Amino acid sequence: MPILDQSNPLPFFKSLYHGFNARLGSPADRRDSIEDILTYAFESFERGVEHAPENLAALACHGGCASCCTIRVAATAPEILLIARAIKSSPKTMEFELSRKIAGADRATQQLDERQRMESGFACPFIARDLCVIYSVRPLACRGHASFDERACIDALAGRACDVPISALHMTVRSLVQNAMQAALRDAGRAWGVYELNQALHIALADDACETVWAQGVDVFASALIADVSLEEMAETFDALKAHIA
Numbered sequence: 462m463p464i465l466d467q468s469n470p471l472p473f474f475k476s477l478y479h480g481f482n483a484r485l486g487s488p489a490d491r492r493d494s495i496e497d498i499l500t501y502a503f504e505s506f507e508r509g510v511e512h513a514p515e516n517l518a519a520l521a522c523h524g525g526c527a528s529c530c531t532i533r534v535a536a537t538a539p540e541i542l543l544i545a546r547a548i549k550s551s552p553k554t555m556e557f558e559l560s561r562k563i564a565g566a567d568r569a570t571q572q573l574d575e576r577q578r579m580e581s582g583f584a585c586p587f588i589a590r591d592l593c594v595i596y597s598v599r600p601l602a603c604r605g606h607a608s609f610d611e612r613a614c615i616d617a618l619a620g621r622a623c624d625v626p627i628s629a630l631h632m633t634v635r636s637l638v639q640n641a642m643q644a645a646l647r648d649a650g651r652a653w654g655v656y657e658l659n660q661a662l663h664i665a666l667a668d669d670a671c672e673t674v675w676a677q678g679v680d681v682f683a684s685a686l687i688a689d690v691s692l693e694e695m696a697e698t699f700d701a702l703k704a705h706i707a
Contacts, residue, residue, distance in 0.1 A: 465509045465634060474637050475706035477505055481645035495539045495546075495672070498645075499598075502638050506604055509634035520628065521611040524592055528614035529606055530585040533570070533578045534658040535687050536600040537642060538680075541656060542672050545665035547598050559594070560666050562586035566659040575689075582618070586659065600658065605635025644699040652680035654692055660685035 465473040484497040536544075548559050566586045570578055587595045593603075607628040608614050616623040639655075646653035652675060661682040665671045671681045680686075 464512055465637070467630070467633070470633070470637055471702075471706055473509070474641050474702060477638060477641035478644055478703070478706065480505070481642050482648065485645055485649040485651070494676070495542055498642060499539055499543050502601065502642055503604070506601060506634055506638050509638065510628075510631055519609070520607050521609055521614070522607050523611075526591065526611055526614070528611070528618045529608065530588050530593070531579055531582055531618065532606070533573075533575045533687075534585070534600060534602050535655040536602060536658045536661065537639065537646070537655055538652050538661075538675055538682055539642070539646075540598075540600040541658065541661045541665055541682065542675065543598050544595055544600075544658075545662060545671070547595055548662075548666060555594075559586065563659055563662050563666065567663045571657070571660055579617075601635045601639050602658075605631045607631040640699065640702070643695070644703065647696065647699065650678045651675065652678070652682065654680070654682075654686045654695075656682045656685040657687055 480501055481498055484501055485494050548556055551559070563586045566583065569583050570581065573581060585593075587593050587599075593599055609626040609628065613623050613625045617625050643653045643655075664682055664685065668681070675681045
């Protein structure tokens with residue numbers, strides 16, 4: 462498992478990129494690539510943030526605090542498909558309730574940009590009693606959003622002007638892991654963008670063939686694509702990174 466040197470992140474990215482490539486395998490490979498690459502992604506993220514400087518302040522995030530769970534969540538296709546699996550394998554009453562809440566969240570937020578989404582205060586459909594019901598399979602975006610000040614998060618949620626002290630380390634590790642995964646997905650001929658979670662999950666839950674079609678190289682979540690940075694720009698960045706680690 463790679464370890465991040467914050468003064469030189471390229472070896473970390475290189476190790477991740479090759480690790481994802483190995484886990485994607487060939488189209489004929491019968492392994493569960495979604496499970497493989499996300500286990501690797503989540504473990505790499507945890508290992509990356511474990512090796513923080515000793516003087517890093519304690520995080521304020523804890524179970525029972527869902528202050529940040531109104532922001533837009535961007536997720537890759539494998540993350541979306543893994544969450545959809547978890548929902549479909551839950552008890553039928555829970556599956557129905559989560560599907561209903563996701564559809565409602567999609568209708569309420571689909572036309573909102575990132576700032577409007579937060580200002581709306583519309584809670585994530587996976588929050589119940591301030592706890593995340595899909596915590597074990599939550600996306601990298603959620604794992605990488607960590608605060609040092611709970612009060613600042615509450616003030617921001619309430620609309621009071623406030624700079625929330627976010628862990629730069631968590632954001633950096635999240636970006637490196639996610640970008641290495643995207644680069645490997647792109648090289649494997651899979652859809653590799655990032656998508657708005659509610660809208661993409663609504664698609665995945667409505668169509669049982671999504672996972673199979675995605676594995677064939679079709680961008681099943683194209684309508685939910687987040688295009689803050691174009692795919693062309695991201696592709697250029699990934700190619701530049703790969704040139705440096707070749």
